Amino acid sequence: MEYLIHLAILFAIYAILGVSLNLVVGYTGLLSVTHAAFYGIGAYATAILLTKTGAGFFASVILGVIVAIVVSFLIGAVLSKFKGDYYALGTFGFNTIVFAIFLNWQSLTRGPLGIPGISRPELFGINFANNFNFLILALLFLGLIYFASRFITSSSLGRVLKAIREDETAIAVFGYNTLYFKLAIFVISAAMAAIAGSLFSSYITFIDPSGFRLMESVFILAIIILGGLANLRGSILGALFLILLPEILRFVGFPADIAAQMRQVVYGVILILLMLYRPQGLMGEYKL
Amino acid sequence: MKILETKNLVKRFNGVHAVDRLSIGIEKGKITGIIGPNGSGKTTLINLLSGVLEIGDGEVVIDEAEKLTRLLPRQISFYGITRTFQNVRLFEQMTVLDNILVVVTERNVFASLFEKHTDYHGKIAEEVLQKVGLWEKKNQLAVNLSYGQRKLLEIARTLAMKAEIYLFDEPFAGLFPEMRKIISDIIRELKRENKTVILVEHDMGLIRELCDYTFVMDEGKLLAEGAPEHVLEKRAVIEAYLGE
Numbered sequence: 001m002e003y004l005i006h007l008a009i010l011f012a013i014y015a016i017l018g019v020s021l022n023l024v025v026g027y028t029g030l031l032s033v034t035h036a037a038f039y040g041i042g043a044y045a046t047a048i049l050l051t052k053t054g055a056g057f058f059a060s061v062i063l064g065v066i067v068a069i070v071v072s073f074l075i076g077a078v079l080s081k082f083k084g085d086y087y088a089l090g091t092f093g094f095n096t097i098v099f100a101i102f103l104n105w106q107s108l109t110r111g112p113l114g115i116p117g118i119s120r121p122e123l124f125g126i127n128f129a130n131n132f133n134f135l136i137l138a139l140l141f142l143g144l145i146y147f148a149s150r151f152i153t154s155s156s157l158g159r160v161l162k163a164i165r166e167d168e169t170a171i172a173v174f175g176y177n178t179l180y181f182k183l184a185i186f187v188i189s190a191a192m193a194a195i196a197g198s199l200f201s202s203y204i205t206f207i208d209p210s211g212f213r214l215m216e217s218v219f220i221l222a223i224i225i226l227g228g229l230a231n232l233r234g235s236i237l238g239a240l241f242l243i244l245l246p247e248i249l250r251f252v253g254f255p256a257d258i259a260a261q262m263r264q265v266v267y268g269v270i271l272i273l274l275m276l277y278r279p280q281g282l283m284g285e286y287k288l
Numbered sequence: 289m290k291i292l293e294t295k296n297l298v299k300r301f302n303g304v305h306a307v308d309r310l311s312i313g314i315e316k317g318k319i320t321g322i323i324g325p326n327g328s329g330k331t332t333l334i335n336l337l338s339g340v341l342e343i344g345d346g347e348v349v350i351d352e353a354e355k356l357t358r359l360l361p362r363q364i365s366f367y368g369i370t371r372t373f374q375n376v377r378l379f380e381q382m383t384v385l386d387n388i389l390v391v392v393t394e395r396n397v398f399a400s401l402f403e404k405h406t407d408y409h410g411k412i413a414e415e416v417l418q419k420v421g422l423w424e425k426k427n428q429l430a431v432n433l434s435y436g437q438r439k440l441l442e443i444a445r446t447l448a449m450k451a452e453i454y455l456f457d458e459p460f461a462g463l464f465p466e467m468r469k470i471i472s473d474i475i476r477e478l479k480r481e482n483k484t485v486i487l488v489e490h491d492m493g494l495i496r497e498l499c500d501y502t503f504v505m506d507e508g509k510l511l512a513e514g515a516p517e518h519v520l521e522k523r524a525v526i527e528a529y530l531g532e
Binding site: 152154155156157159160162163165166167169170171172173174175176177178180181184285286 | 338339340360361362363364365366370371373377378379380381382386389390391393394395397400401402403404405445449
């Protein structure tokens with residue numbers, strides 16, 4: 001049971017990451033591979049605040065969100081001038097920079113040693129050290145972020161984001177300053193990723209930079225492509241699929257000495273087949 | 289009154305003059321034709337007037353007052369200008385209805401976050417989609433429309449803008465007669481509403497039928513201007529089209 005709760009918590013965290021990244025990639029058509037950087041910013045904000053000061057978890061979530069907003073605003077202002085492949089490359093560079101900062105700003109992040117002993121939250125006498133309670137908390141955050149994202153995508157703003165994805169020049173001709181729209185959704189998405197980071201560091205109680213490298217961004221991107229771009233429920237399904245699939249493969253009777261490698265191979269093959277036969281993802285409306 | 293003027297407008301691509309010291313004046317409330325052989329700079333002119341291309345040299349004057357040497361695409365709707373594209377540019381993976389709603393709703397980021405489309409927006413969309421006969425298809429994705437329907441949707445999108453100046457870049461190209469009629473009726477109606485239409489077109493019959501005034505371009509320069517029936521008789525114009 002503990003094992004299932006553990007998987008469910010990881011699912012909730014990655015579903016938050018997927019839903020929030022989908023706003024940028026699926027709805028706005030900006031291929032971003034920098035989500036892990038904001039996930040990391042949230043995780044480190046929580047880890048540092050909880051271990052170095054007596055502040056509470058919820059204060060640390062707010063701090064993580066604020067730092068992510070400031071950083072994403074600065075980076076987004078530059079990125080929003082780019083389109084297509086150049087945008088993707090810019091985000092690639094940014095994730096690499098943030099990873100290098102986590103790794104090398106040792107006085108703050110302890111570098112590769114990571115930060116241990118991050119405490120679990122407590123609120124109104126409920127102790128979230130209990131994993132089941134923590135799961136409820138993670139699901140609450142997921143619900144909050146899902147409905148906030150739905151509010152965005154069903155508003156006029158959401159329609160403009162889609163139009164930017166379809167033809168940025170054409171929508172500009174109709175009087176939209178697309179730069180502001182791209183920047184706004186990038187900042188909102190980063191703030192949401194920071195919340196997932198705070199949950200992660202408090203849940204695992206230890207973080208190090210390796211969890212926030214470029215490959216992590218690619219993994220989150222895989223969640224939304226697999227689940228379906230521009231479909232929020234698709235992102236949740238994608239997270240469920242990619243978190244559970246490797247676990248299910250544990251129960252396939254591969255010979256013990258090659259089991260780990262075989263799981264990786266099968267995992268890869270399943271992803272390739274899915275993209276081959278269902279390129280729009282499990283619930284997607286739109287293809288890249 | 290000249291609602292739109294170009295003064296010595298220049299646009300070069302790698303040293304080639306696509307538009308070369310072009311000075312023309314567009315009268316308010318009239319239908320003005322821009323004709324010329326392929327590659328004469330007509331679409332470049334439309335792109336310059338709509339801010340899609342940066343002006344190389346010269347200026348654009350709006351309402352005989354606003355002199356602009358730099359126009360951004362997002363500013364042109366502020367000046368009451370809207371356009372269609374020679375190669376139709378729709379928001380493909382959005383519904384027909386959303387293609388219209390997106391140009392009538394809020395432009396401000398924060399205000400748009402808290403706005404859902406209202407009856408007011410819906411009515412505008414219904415009115416323009418009814419006009420082009422696409423209301424029944426409002427829930428279809430634009431990408432699934434036929435070529436002609438795509439052209440009509442693009443025109444409906446400009447009508448929803450309630451602009452003062454409409455730039456139509458070859459709106460009739462490749463259309464069946466019924467669809468051509470819908471578009472020429474729309475253009476005539478815009479004139480009745482005292483709107484200004486600039487029409488890039490190859491079909492001389494339509495130019496004669498619709499336009500009050502015509503500019504002929506060749507190699508980026510102004511070759512001739514005047515009422516269509518006079519301009520189309522000019523020897524230089526015939527030579528530019530058919531060769532000497």
